[in-house]
Amino acid sequence: xxxxxxxxxxxxxxxxxxxxxxxxxxxxxxxxxxxxxxxxxxxxxxxxxxxxxxxxxxxxxxxxxxxxxxxxxxxxxxxxxxxxxxxxxxxxxxxxxxxxxxxxxxxxxxxxxxxxxxxxxxxxxxxxxxxxxxxxxxxxxxxxxxxxxxxxxxxxxxxxxxxxxxxxxxxxxxxxxxxxxxxxxxxxxxxxxxxxxxxxxxxxxxxxxxxxxxxxxxxxxxxxxxxxxxxxxxxxxxxxxxxxxxxxxx
Amino acid sequence: xxxxxxxxxxxxxxxxxxxxxxxxxxxxxxxxxxxxxxxxxxxxxxxxxxxxxxxxxxxxxxxxxxxxxxxxxxxxxxxxxxxxxxxxxxxxxxxxxxxxxxxxxxxxxxxxxxxxxxxxxxxxxxxxxxxxxxxxxxxxxxxxxxxxxxxxxxxxxxxxxxxxxxxxxxxxxxxxxxxxxxxxxxxxxxxxxxxxxxxxxxxxxxxxxxxxxxxxxxxxxxxxxxxxxxxxxxxxxxxxxxxxxxxxxxxxxxxxxxxxxxxxxxxxxxxxxxxxxxxxxxxxxxxxxxxxxxxxxxxxxxxxxxxxxxxxxxxxxxxxxxxxxxxxxxxxxxxxxxxxxxxxxxxxxxxxxxxxxxxxxxxxxxxxxxxxxxxxxxxxxxxxxxxxxxxxxxxxxxxxxxxxxxxxxxxxxxxxxxxxxxxxxxxxxxxxxxxxxx
Ligand SMILES: Nc1ncnc2c1ncn2[C@@H]1O[C@H](COP(=O)(O)OP(=O)(O)O)[C@@H](O)[C@H]1O
Ligand SMILES: [Mg+2]
Numbered sequence: 001x002x003x004x005x006x007x008x009x010x011x012x013x014x015x016x017x018x019x020x021x022x023x024x025x026x027x028x029x030x031x032x033x034x035x036x037x038x039x040x041x042x043x044x045x046x047x048x049x050x051x052x053x054x055x056x057x058x059x060x061x062x063x064x065x066x067x068x069x070x071x072x073x074x075x076x077x078x079x080x081x082x083x084x085x086x087x088x089x090x091x092x093x094x095x096x097x098x099x100x101x102x103x104x105x106x107x108x109x110x111x112x113x114x115x116x117x118x119x120x121x122x123x124x125x126x127x128x129x130x131x132x133x134x135x136x137x138x139x140x141x142x143x144x145x146x147x148x149x150x151x152x153x154x155x156x157x158x159x160x161x162x163x164x165x166x167x168x169x170x171x172x173x174x175x176x177x178x179x180x181x182x183x184x185x186x187x188x189x190x191x192x193x194x195x196x197x198x199x200x201x202x203x204x205x206x207x208x209x210x211x212x213x214x215x216x217x218x219x220x221x222x223x224x225x226x227x228x229x230x231x232x233x234x235x236x237x238x239x240x241x242x243x244x245x246x247x248x249x250x
Numbered sequence: 251x252x253x254x255x256x257x258x259x260x261x262x263x264x265x266x267x268x269x270x271x272x273x274x275x276x277x278x279x280x281x282x283x284x285x286x287x288x289x290x291x292x293x294x295x296x297x298x299x300x301x302x303x304x305x306x307x308x309x310x311x312x313x314x315x316x317x318x319x320x321x322x323x324x325x326x327x328x329x330x331x332x333x334x335x336x337x338x339x340x341x342x343x344x345x346x347x348x349x350x351x352x353x354x355x356x357x358x359x360x361x362x363x364x365x366x367x368x369x370x371x372x373x374x375x376x377x378x379x380x381x382x383x384x385x386x387x388x389x390x391x392x393x394x395x396x397x398x399x400x401x402x403x404x405x406x407x408x409x410x411x412x413x414x415x416x417x418x419x420x421x422x423x424x425x426x427x428x429x430x431x432x433x434x435x436x437x438x439x440x441x442x443x444x445x446x447x448x449x450x451x452x453x454x455x456x457x458x459x460x461x462x463x464x465x466x467x468x469x470x471x472x473x474x475x476x477x478x479x480x481x482x483x484x485x486x487x488x489x490x491x492x493x494x495x496x497x498x499x500x501x502x503x504x505x506x507x508x509x510x511x512x513x514x515x516x517x518x519x520x521x522x523x524x525x526x527x528x529x530x531x532x533x534x535x536x537x538x539x540x541x542x543x544x545x546x547x548x549x550x551x552x553x554x555x556x557x558x559x560x561x562x563x564x565x566x567x568x569x570x571x572x573x574x575x576x577x578x579x580x581x582x583x584x585x586x587x588x589x590x591x592x593x594x595x596x597x598x599x600x601x602x603x604x605x606x607x608x609x610x611x612x613x614x615x616x617x618x619x620x621x622x623x624x625x626x627x628x629x630x631x632x633x634x635x636x637x638x639x640x641x642x643x644x645x646x647x648x649x650x651x652x653x654x655x656x657x658x659x660x661x662x663x664x665x666x667x668x669x670x671x672x673x674x675x676x677x678x679x680x681x682x683x684x685x686x687x688x
Contacts, residue, residue, distance in 0.1 A: 088636040
């Protein structure tokens with residue numbers, strides 16, 4: 001589904017990604033771990049199409065198509081979803097109307113009519129109940145004054161509404177207490193199928209107990225320095241990242 | 251002959267033509283003298299630093315309305331809030347159109363200035379109110395006073411409320427190559443009365459139009475006036491709007507100004523608080539592109555203690571548009587416990603657009619709360635990216651953010667159909683097809 005080839009990216013003349021190779025197939029869960037500042041969020045943003053990051057070499061390919069010229073919204077229409085590490089506050093736009101606009105714009109791109117209001121309400125009710133989101137919450141301005149945990153839960157709500165084929169979850173676990181973590185993980189697992197894929201970016205093994213990865217990759221200094229199965233996450237939890245850094249130097 | 255000379259030399263003919271014995275004859279004569287002395291304002295004056303009337307003065311405007319073109323309601327229906335029933339005072343090329351209007355004398359007077367100025371039954375009220383709050387030395391106001399003849403006359407007696415909102419609409423049809431219009435409105439809400447007014451100027455052709463309008467609003471004790479100005483004219487239409495509001499105890503007057511169109515628009519909005527526990531509210535949404543220019547000059551004069559004023563103006567400027575916000579607040583020495591708030595926030599969406607924003611506070615009382623703030627910013631790239639990753643195209647994402655930015659000004663619009671109309675105008679102005687039912 002997703003194929004990243006020798007990807008190099010920079011921002012403001014600073015090289016951040018230095019040759020990433022990664023292949024994600026339908027039905028798989030991948031975890032990307034790594035110390036702070038190693039480039040995890042940058043990789044997520046580049047896949048989602050953030051213009052601020054300049055791709056200097058390599059490519060991001062979805063279903064055999066290079067995404068180079070696609071704007072972020074076009075990537076979204078092709079099924080890519082990014083759950084932000086730091087979701088942006090948008091005063092004046094309610095969660096509900098934001099979701100309506102997002103869904104109808106995606107439908108428009110696929111040549112479909114607007115979703116009938118009734119169906120939309122039903123979908124919103126269903127997905128917010130699944131994530132145990134209070135109704136009142138949905139009429140509030142998007143992310144404005146939300147707690148860290150509320151923001152993350154709201155990201156997964158959006159994911160549930162949009163049903164992406166490739167979901168990238170950037171530190172969705174940070175800011176979540178154990179109950180919220182379970183709810184969110186449960187939500188993600190319900191959306192999982194053999195036709196879609198999830199990339200989980202995290203520092204900690206905790207989330208991976210609920211969303212069990214098929215592959216774990218360690219990102220360090222803009223490169224994937226180690227890949228393995230789910231046991232690699234446990235090893236990292238125990239030993240920290242220093243041994244990886246040292247190994248990378250050697 | 252330049253425009254000033256043309257106006258002055260036409261004045262005699264104008265007065266002979268209307269009614270030399272009119273009770274306002276003296277007012278007109280005084281006014282033309284003042285205009286002759288002062289002439290059109292120039293950029294040398296501080297209040298006109300950013301708005302030039304020079305190029306407009308070079309146009310050879312017709313200054314007397316001729317026989318009006320007939321308009322079919324179906325052709326101009328879209329300029330009315332046609333989803334609801336309203337009273338309508340409609341002018342075509344400066345001449346009252348009884349065909350398009352719906353006036354009333356049923357308990358309230360919603361009719362014509364020309365009748366009020368000439369019929370004896372209105373004389374008493376005209377003597378008390380006409381030209382009593384409008385400036386006697388601001389040149390464009392006096393120019394209007396000199397030629398005052400037609401406009402809307404609205405009188406709401408004590409504790410009355412018209413059954414429906416009132417629309418004042420001025421159409422110009424291009425029956426002259428270029429036309430100068432000078433409507434004069436008088437709106438009186440007596441004690442405990444309430445009314446809603448929507449005012450619109452609409453040019454129907456590319457022929458040049460300049461409107462120099464004066465509106466006097468009197469709100470007696472406990473009266474509520476809700477006034478909406480919809481400024482969405484063609485790019486060959488210019489407007490100078492001079493509005494004067496006189497408020498008595500416990501009255502609330504709200505003026506919303508929606509500026510989306512026109513070539514040059516100057517809003518002089520003046521509030522005088524002649525009583526206590528008054529609330530004066532001014533809100534504006536300005537969205538401009540091309541080479542459009544809007545200049546908002548507001549004044550609130552806090553004359554008595556225990557009053558409030560609230561100003562909230564939002565501006566979005568693209569392409570080569572230019573904007574001005576100048577908000578003056580005067581708090582007299584005896585006007586203790588005044589609360590005066592002023593906010594002007596702007597977004598520039600093009601490198602070539604400009605905004606000049608300036609609060610002007612003259613505070614002589616010591617126990618007052620005054621706050622003011624102005625901001626000029628750009629749309630946040632991170633927020634745009636966030637919306638785009640949810641499948642909302644960049645153009646729509648920008649529009650959504652701009653709409654959200656202006657949204658709190660729209661919340662106070664009390665006529666839902668008008669609000670829906672404004673939303674549509676905003677979507678159109680931003681070039682998107684979004685519902686905005688936020
Ligand atoms: N917009 C930016 N401008 C400049 N430097 C940036 C920007 N975004 C990220 N960086 C830098 O890129 C590096 C990687 O950041 P990031 O991808 O956020 O790491 P991670 O998510 O792994 O913690 C860091 O050194 C960070 O300071
Ligand atoms: Mg990060």
